[in-house]
Amino acid sequence: NIKNREPEMSRLKGPAMSRRTFLSTTAGASLIALHPFSAHASAGQAHLRIMETTDLHVHVWPYDYYGDRAVDTVGLARTAAHISDIRAEASNSMLLDNGDLIQGNPMGDYIAYERGMKAGDMHPIIEAMNVVGFDAATIGNHEFNYGLEFLMNSTAGSNFPFVLANVATAQGAGPRDDTTLFQPYVILDRTVVDGSGAEHALKVGIIGFTPPQIMNWDRKHLEGNVEVRDIVATAKAFVPQMKEAGADIIIALSHSGIGPESGEMLENASVPLAAVEGIDAIMTGHHHLVFPGPRYEATSAVDPEKGTIHGKPAVMGGFWGSHLGVIDLLLENEGGAWRVVSHESATRAISKRNEDRSITALVESQPDVLEATASAHEET
Ligand code: MN
Ligand code: MG
Numbered sequence: 069n070i071k072n073r074e075p076e077m078s079r080l081k082g083p084a085m086s087r088r089t090f091l092s093t094t095a096g097a098s099l100i101a102l103h104p105f106s107a108h109a110s111a112g113q114a115h116l117r118i119m120e121t122t123d124l125h126v127h128v129w130p131y132d133y134y135g136d137r138a139v140d141t142v143g144l145a146r147t148a149a150h151i152s153d154i155r156a157e158a159s160n161s162m163l164l165d166n167g168d169l170i171q172g173n174p175m176g177d178y179i180a181y182e183r184g185m186k187a188g189d190m191h192p193i194i195e196a197m198n199v200v201g202f203d204a205a206t207i208g209n210h211e212f213n214y215g216l217e218f219l220m221n222s223t224a225g226s227n228f229p230f231v232l233a234n235v236a237t238a239q240g241a242g243p244r245d246d247t248t249l250f251q252p253y254v255i256l257d258r259t260v261v262d263g264s265g266a267e268h269a270l271k272v273g274i275i276g277f278t279p280p281q282i283m284n285w286d287r288k289h290l291e292g293n294v295e296v297r298d299i300v301a302t303a304k305a306f307v308p309q310m311k312e313a314g315a316d317i318i319i320a321l322s323h324s325g326i327g328p329e330s331g332e333m334l335e336n337a338s339v340p341l342a343a344v345e346g347i348d349a350i351m352t353g354h355h356h357l358v359f360p361g362p363r364y365e366a367t368s369a370v371d372p373e374k375g376t377i378h379g380k381p382a383v384m385g386g387f388w389g390s391h392l393g394v395i396d397l398l399l400e401n402e403g404g405a406w407r408v409v410s411h412e413s414a415t416r417a418i419s420k421r422n423e424d425r426s427i428t429a430l431v432e433s434q435p436d437v438l439e440a441t442a443s444a445h446e447e448t
Contacts, residue, residue, distance in 0.1 A: 105398045105410065106159045109263030112401045113409070114270070116260060117158035118319060120385045120393035121147055121165045122353030123208065125172025126179075127388040128196040128441045130418075130433060133174035133448055140429040142388040144193075145438050146418040148200045149431035150392045154416070158396070160260040160270075163201060166353040166385075167208025167278060167323035169193050170222050173388075175448040180214045183447070191222040192444035199440045202228040204254055206276025206321035207235070208354065212286040216249075216293055229254045231276040231321065234302040239295045243305035249294055250276075252306050255315050260399070268401060273315030275306055278323045279335040279354065299324060299337040300344065307346040316406040317348045317399065325355035326377065326384065329369055339369050342377035348408050349381045349395050356387035360413050375413025383413050391415040 105115035121144065130143035140146075155161045170176055170191055179185060179192065197205070207230060211219050223230050233243065233252035240246050253275035260270045280296040303320065310318055320341055327336025334340070338352040357363045359382060360375030369378050375395075376382060383393030398410040419427050438445075 100153060100156045103157045103396055105396050105412075106157065109159070109398065111264035111266065112262055114260040114262045114268060114399045114401075114406075115159050116270070116272075116317075116397045116399055117154065117161040118349060118351075118395045118397065119151060119154060119161065119163045120351040120353075120383055120395070121163075121389065122323070122351065122385045122393065123168040123172075123356055123387035124165070124193060124389055125168055125210065125387065126170060126176035126193050127173055128175070128192060129438060129445050130429075131445070140419040140427045141390060143418070143433065144196050144200065144389045145433035146429070146431050147389040147392050148434040148437050150416045150418065151200060152434065154392070154394060160258070162203040162256075162258070162272065164274065164319065164321060164351055165197065165202055165205035166321050166351045167206045167276070168210045168353065169197075169205070169208065170219070171210040171213045175444055178448045179444065180218060183444075185214075185218050185221045187221050187224070189221060190225045192441040194222060194225045195440045195444075196437050198225070198227045199437050200434075202226075203256060204229050204231060204274045204321070206230065206323055207232040207250060207278050208323040209279050209282045209285060211278075212282050212289055215289040223250075231274055232278060233275050233306050234277050234280065234297040234299055235282070235294050236297070237294055239297075243297055243302045244309060246297070252276075252302075253310055255310060255313055262401070270399070270406065271314050271316045273310040273313075273318040274321060275303065275310065275318065276321040276323070277302065277337070277341070279337075280333045281335050298333050300334070300340045303341055303344045303347065307344055311346055317397070317408065318346050320344075320347045320350045322350055322352050323354050324352065325357075326352055326359060326364055326370060326382070329367070338382065339377055342369070342380050342382060347380065349397065349411070350377060351393060351395075352382055352384040355384060357384055358386050358391055358415050359384035359393075361415070381411040381413045383415060385415055386417070389418060391417050
């Protein structure tokens with residue numbers, strides 16, 4: 069039932085208003101239902117909701133630059149509308165990105181090849197993310213496509229930390245001795261509200277990984293400048309260090325798909341990564357698929373209905389902003405130590421495909437995200 073394809077353009081360009089129907093409720097925050105973990109948490113229990121975007125590939129506007137037309141299937145401006153709702157449903161929430169940010173559409177190429185990315189310049193995907201408000205992000209393989217200087221200048225503008233554990237400018241005897249390109253992990257100090265309304269300190273450890281195959285895919289940029297390590301071996305080295313540093317829970321940002329159960333230097337290492345002791349939840353990506361969901365087969369390790377890998381909650385939020393990944397954790401404090409006592413994994417789509425193959429938008433773009441990137445969009 070969507071006829072007009074240009075509501076965002078008209079919003080910014082003035083009076084050429086268009087009419088459009090969105091399926092989603094127009095309910096305000098007062099009608100948003102609390103998630104059961106938030107509604108039923110007892111004293112000493114806290115609901116922590118962790119949201120994931122992945123493989124955005126510079127898609128901020130719901131726009132197909134090749135067809136020069138608005139579309140309903142992509143764009144962080146749309147995903148951001150879900151984020152606002154989802155934050156309202158939970159007592160405590162965090163937002164993470166899983167990488168492949170700065171390359172992948174004409175706006176990315178415009179910045180890389182025409183406008184340029186000098187020190188101090190802002191990359192539009194980072195500008196958009198700063199508006200949405202992320203807690204941390206990792207680095208995807210495509211972040212290396214334009215070279216290291218472009219990458220470092222792009223990420224420098226973020227108001228959230230980037231983490232990446234398995235890429236180093238100088239390798240030592242083991243991962244913990246490496247000089248990593250980005251900090252391998254962060255431990256974020258957060259205050260969570262429990263079921264009785266009491267506040268607790270929570271240290272959330274976040275560690276990131278990218279496929280070691282970047283050395284082949286972007287050899288001209290990387291050879292002689294960085295070295296890579298196996299994702300799982302790197303995790304086994306750093307996760308105990310994160311625990312020693314006080315992390316109450318640990319979330320892995322795995323820019324890596326859900327693939328084989330074992331192997332050396334795996335491109336898609338999220339299954340063995342989930343088995344690493346100390347990791348509580350896995351954000352996956354790189355495959356451009358949706359998890360939980362029917363595109364993955366059930367195995368002894370992977371439950372594609374429940375959204376678990378080795379029994380731990382995992383998500384993959386599609387690509388280009390198509391979905392938001394959501395992991396809900398119910399945490400319980402026992403003698404000062406937090407543990408996950410219950411969890412759920414889900415995704416939320418920004419659009420749906422109808423039986424006649426038409427597309428219905430499920431959310432409307434968040435105007436401030438569009439406005440932050442309007443000039444880069446128009447120039448593209
Ligand atoms: Mn990707
Ligand atoms: Mg990728």
